[in-house]
Amino acid sequence: MWDEIAVETPTDELPVPRPEVLAAIDALAARGVLSSLASRSAPTVLDRMDAVPGLRERFLAPQVSWQDKSESLRRIAKDLGIAVEALVLIDDSPYERAEVEALLPGVRTLDPGEVPALLAAFEDREVTPESRERVRRYRTEETRRAEGERFQGTREEFLRWCDMRLTVGPAVAEEVPRALELAARTHRLNSSGLTPDRLRALAAADGHELYTARMSDRFGEYGIIGAALVDRTARGSWSVPLLALSCRVAGRGAAAAFLFWLMERARESGAEDFRVTLRPTDANLEMRILLRQAGLRRTEADDSADGSTAGDDGAVLARTLDSGGGGGGLPKPPAWLHVFTRKDADA
Template sequence: MTGVTGVTGFDPDRVKCVVWDLDGTLWDEIAVESPTDYLPTPRPEMLAVIDALAARGVLSSLASRSAPAVLDRLTAVPELRERFLAPQVSWQDKSESLRRIAKDLGIAVEALVLVDDSPYERAEVEALLPGVRTLAPEDVPALLAAFEGREVTPESRERVNRYRTEETRRALGERFQGTREEFLRWCEMRLTLGAAVPDEVPRALELAARTHRLNSSGLSPERLRALAASDGHELYTARMADRFGAYGIIGAALVDRSTPGTWSVPLLALSCRVAGRGAAAAFLFWLMERARDAGAEEFRVTLRPTDANLEMRILLRQAGLRRTEDTGDAGAESAVLARTLHGDLPKPPDWLHVSTRESTRESARKDAEA
């Protein structure tokens, strides 16, 4: 198997989580052979890299072929437990552990990188999960170097904490006595939409580069930056919060208003963390309403179908958008979907409170004056 091992050609924008082996990787010894209940001492340089990655918004998890009791011992150590999300320690194949980690985190398995000292384990993952990059421990400095010099947004710095909040949210959802819709309503979900301000642009570029499941066109950050700064284009962002806390900026949309009577959306992108909660639909429907209020008669979205963005494609179809003969800006494989803005437009789910940034500011001003 070639093309996945090592850091050559490494694209850090695709990496959301690094999965670490334990024995011979995170520490030198074999934990299950320890004569006591104490864990081997982790390598300080590995912990430093894990912390440096977390500061850049990259999650860490564990996949070790060992006795499950090792995980119990590890989670009893706060400084280790807090570094790893969705850890897997069992005798199952590493490829299966990685699938479970991706599922638990709600990300594509291709967004994982495995660091493992065993050539056999790396080969097993490469064979069964060919989209996953695998590295040996000696590749770790180059892994970290690949992220150097990249802009770090506030959402990136808070990503690990927000995934931990998501673990709490998911656990409560599993125990909730009621329907999924009732749980979402109980969460008191709030979506705030508006034109992007300058300090939100880096996050919009990050969403363009790092989202795949809820990304309409795969427009590159460089192209997005250029279009957003050009005449006739507007960039919008979406923030989300619920009773557990703030998600931060979870969505970005670029609107092209250069054609009279038409609003075109070259990019609609949302974080996979909000998949299944109605945020993508609410953002799209709000853009349609805003377009109609501005006098537009037609609404268009550029779509580049991929294996990952089926959910976005279904949403666009449910919103009444149909393919035209036009070719989109994102490349030869993209198309434009369009619909009229006459008649009834779809509404966001009723469990999601949607407001504009302007109305939120006005409400806050009135509260301050009261």
């Protein structure tokens, strides 16, 4: 951030930040890349940053303490609700980079001199509206978390107070890039890890439909937080090669509500059974539990030509959609989450 050492300045004023560093942070933010701080320094440095207009607000979940940077990165990932492996550490100290490489081998580390190449790598990538809004939405999430900590009541009461709304419907053309992004970026709430290229091809194929889910609450818009590809080529059956949701909505019932909406729509269309492709990973345990709670069980299925079944050590989970369904009817979304079909929400 600067050439001097903040805690060694003779006054309370911070050293002047390097303009090229601030420019890089802003350029990455415009492409949906979040910035944080992992600084081995006195915690008071963070307080002093608040006095510099426009500086503190560039960073989400900053960690300023005397702890090892590997521990700071773990805390940043936890606060943001993302995988540690999604982080990149930029540090001018070979020692600090080595410490993180040794303890967090999934984290990429860079010398500041490599930042221009990092920026160049994003130049040709498509930037979705959700990407451009990602920093602001994570800031809104910080507000939600703070309000939740202050709320006097149960977790369910807080969720009801948030007035959360999920709007689901067929994807329109401008939503497809975000669906591809969810397929590539999500891990915790991703059923199959279908690649963006494969998703794009299947979504354009006959008999397939792409659905998206948007979410909002009293704090603001989450944007498009879910995508599902439905294969209706088999008579009497709905097959879902991909169900993916943003980790930002984990623990709020959105994944369950989206899944249950799809199941109900399948039954209304006359389908007799409902199938989801699942490829178990170390990260998607939450999705696996959800599918089981929804009554889906593993079934034997051969790989199909369109790739809609699992293969590659995956599985197809299925359940019938009659009133019994093997489990007393279709499940309902959480009581605190209001679910709308897009045409209803637009009415």
